[in-house]
Amino acid sequence: MPKPVYQEIYQDLKRRIEAGDIAYGAFIPSESELTRSYSCSRSSVRRALAQLAADGHVQSQQGKGVRVIRDPSLDVTRGYNGLETFTEMAERLGFTPHTRCLTLERVTADEELAKQTGFPIGTKLMRALRARCADEQAVSTDDSYIPESIASGLTPQIVENGIYRYLEGELGLGIATSRRIITVEAATDADRNNINLGEFNAVAVMRSHTFDNEGLMLEYTETRQRPEFFSEYSTVTRTQR
Template structure:
């Protein structure tokens, strides 16, 4: 099965769902209709549908078909299952954004930085701090450590734009996965200096270790969010377990 055909079907159906061509609660076209439209095998259509199920876009029902269960993500919400830059989030939600670089310098990971980030002691890093504003309000303070050998020519001008666009489109890096941790922490002097906290005395902190296709962790970023506009949204799918299946069989 050509991967190009599978990804084409998946991307097309996903775009139709997100744009409202297939309204929420309604069935997608039948397998036979999709097979005719895309000139492909039944297995190819089923694999594309299975990926949409996995990503929380649709739900299959025996004897009925495939139902659209997608709900558009709210403004200012971030997605849990994807690696999305601040600018990509803003573009998706239609909000006006600016980014300010408040620090960019080279350093070498010592024990403290190594324990925080996961980079080995002695790794040469860029230490980068940026303030993200949305609709004129400073709402996120990013502290990043970035491997110098993965982006040796990084400048403040580049960091002020889209860092991921630079890495992917200009350096050819393939960004694959991240390990994400979310905590709530007391504000720091830096938070008070750079963020519009209002009456809040805490921030929502998202820590990311990001890996490329070579298995190299090239980025550790700690994003410190103003709680009033912090929201993560996820699509979760419950998966059957072997023990659950066996238990059901016994009870039947």
């Protein structure tokens, strides 16, 4: 399934901003220039710019244009940067990644699991629990639930090679957005068994509901991460009064 045009524009502009090709503080090309450059409609450009603004990369200046407000030099050095895979994060940060599949099983969402994941009661799901290692040190776990109707072909090897690589590359699914809740919680026995916590007695926990290009939820994941390894870059907007 090909990505919508606005997603391709968004991804390209985001890459150029994060690479510094469009400098921090500079104005990006006008809507007219972008429509010509990408051979697309003005509505596609506007959707891409709206997503960049929501991500904290740009801000519209009335009567002037759209200014870049993301400074790549201030980017965090750890943690997830956007909706990226562990392998993509390893490439960005320069460590050697390794994933171990701890559990792969079929489950049915009961009342408790439905409340946790957001999938309706009775939904048949594939659960994949894996440990993430950076340079041979276990730094986090990802516990994911995906509808069996999508991911029935998952195997431990596919899980270790990358679930998103399978969903996007093999199944052609478009993964678009993720809604996240981040907390800091006391480490559990499972955390101590699966993560090299060292001196830490707590973990950073990110609970994510991920949606495809059609706005349908395709995954719930609970990531539990060694605090030293975790950070989150975000931009918030105050309502103008």
